[in-house]
Amino acid sequence: MSGTPPIVIYPPSPTGGRRVRVGDEVLGLAMSLRDVTEFLRRAGMNDLEDLDVAVSGMIEWRGGGPDVWAAE
Template sequence: MAAPVIVHAPAPAGGRAVTTRSGDRLGVAYGPQDLLEFLRRAGLAEDDFALDDRSLIEWRGAGPDVWEAA
């Protein structure tokens, strides 16, 4: 099954778009804390997941340690 949250590749201006598999835009994350806040607002407690949990988050273009374009 595909991960329900997608973190897109870093944008040239910085940050990464975050969407749901259904196409809802959660916002632009500029770091892990932003992503955690989006997931919290979606009803997930921080203790319920890890940012490297591929069953929850699909990372496109770079992993969870990259937030700015190369």
């Protein structure tokens, strides 16, 4: 993932889901780790698995890690 723009997963929204951004582009609203993985695959990061996404140092998880999907 060398040269990949910053990847940010925002805190869960009050209505559910987390916004996924790569660089300046918002890829969508993920409802699960699997959704994040799929968004990143569609953005060209084809060799990713859910575990890669969960532990990647390239991803900034705001408002909780990959196991947090509901607003508190």
